Amino acid sequence: MPPFDDIDRHLLALLQExxxxxxxxxxxxxxxxxxxxxxxxxxxxxxGVITRTVAVxxxxxxxxxxxxxxxxxxxxxxxxxxxxxxxxxxxxxxxYNVSGDADYVVVLATTGMEQHREVADRVLKSxxxxxxxxxxxxxxxxxxxxxxxAD
Amino acid sequence: MPPFDDIDRHLLALLQExxxxxxxxxxxxxxxxxxxxxxxxxxxxxxGVITRTVAVxxxxxxxxxxxxxxxxxxxxxxxxxxxxxxxxxxxxxxxYNVSGDADYVVVLATTGMEQHREVADRVLKSxxxxxxxxxxxxxxxxxxxxxxxAD
DNA sequence: TCTGAAAGTTTTCATCC
DNA sequence: GGATGAAAACTTTCAGA
Numbered sequence: 001m002p003p004f005d006d007i008d009r010h011l012l013a014l015l016q017e018x019x020x021x022x023x024x025x026x027x028x029x030x031x032x033x034x035x036x037x038x039x040x041x042x043x044x045x046x047x048g049v050i051t052r053t054v055a056v057x058x059x060x061x062x063x064x065x066x067x068x069x070x071x072x073x074x075x076x077x078x079x080x081x082x083x084x085x086x087x088x089x090x091x092x093x094x095x096y097n098v099s100g101d102a103d104y105v106v107v108l109a110t111t112g113m114e115q116h117r118e119v120a121d122r123v124l125k126s127x128x129x130x131x132x133x134x135x136x137x138x139x140x141x142x143x144x145x146x147x148x149x150a151d
Numbered sequence: 152m153p154p155f156d157d158i159d160r161h162l163l164a165l166l167q168e169x170x171x172x173x174x175x176x177x178x179x180x181x182x183x184x185x186x187x188x189x190x191x192x193x194x195x196x197x198x199g200v201i202t203r204t205v206a207v208x209x210x211x212x213x214x215x216x217x218x219x220x221x222x223x224x225x226x227x228x229x230x231x232x233x234x235x236x237x238x239x240x241x242x243x244x245x246x247y248n249v250s251g252d253a254d255y256v257v258v259l260a261t262t263g264m265e266q267h268r269e270v271a272d273r274v275l276k277s278x279x280x281x282x283x284x285x286x287x288x289x290x291x292x293x294x295x296x297x298x299x300x301a302d
Numbered sequence: 303t304c305t306g307a308a309a310g311t312t313t314t315c316a317t318c319c
Numbered sequence: 320g321g322a323t324g325a326a327a328a329c330t331t332t333c334a335g336a
């Protein structure tokens with residue numbers, strides 16, 4: 001994707017906030033015609049800037065746990081095995097390979113403590129190659145977005 | 152919201168995956184007419200089950216940092232002050248009040264290390280009431296969704 | 303690359319089951 | 320609650336600048 005101009009950044013900010021706006025309303029805000037807005041949005045999809053468009057549910061209805069995981073060895077095979085194991089579980093909402101003391105941060109989303117125990121047992125406790133892990137439960141998901149800076 | 156049936160769960164899973172499907176295509180999948188699908192989706196919005204619909208950008212284009220924050224005192228005022236301070240910054244992509252050793256998990260999204268330093272300084276280093284914090288950089292954002300179990 | 307208008311789809315809504 | 324069908328709105332395409 002060629003460099004963004006101010007209108008691109010504005011459109012991407014608007015779409016990350018609410019993707020249900022019409023081309024006409026976006027056009028009014030950024031000062032373009034609906035078809036000019038469409039051409040730009042089509043380009044964001046074609047070039048992979050926008051990867052998907054999704055409905056977001058209220059996180060307060062779920063139990064969110066943020067876990068760190070340290071593997072017991074640093075081999076590529078151990079990493080690959082753990083990733084595949086974690087990704088197989090739909091309750092793994094987010095998974096990051098990270099720098100520092102831990103190797104991964106895993107965010108688990110479940111319907112409650114009972115389901116959390118099941119999922120955590122599967123994904124963390126009895127998973128392959130894990131040396132140790134920690135769990136922090138979200139008492140309050142104050143802000144939960146996937147908004148990224150658009151530049 | 153009254154209890155979900157199988158069709159509700161199916162629709163919510165579909166919409167969390169891709170909210171651009173038409174009412175007709177959703178109806179074909181779940182076995183309802185477009186207007187019946189619409190009535191259900193309207194209800195998800197009206198009751199706050201779906202909070203918003205957004206475009207998601209490719210996280211690989213950004214620098215993601217996952218930080219833990221421990222406040223220097225447990226007073227409600229300290230919490231309130233820290234939250235307001237963090238929420239004022241648009242690079243705070245996610246913010247969770249958590250149980251355990253730390254008080255908050257903060258996810259920072261920036262365009263690169265230079266911007267990260269600025270933002271981290273503002274949100275963490277020179278922020279009020281912080282005793283200590285840790286930072287883990289995402290080497291690879293393996294999965295980044297906000298998908299929640301629909302029950 | 304934009305605008306504006308025509309053509310094609312989707313959404314919305316009233317009505318009936 | 321759900322289905323249907325018609326009207327309204329939106330999206331898509333394309334000619335012209």
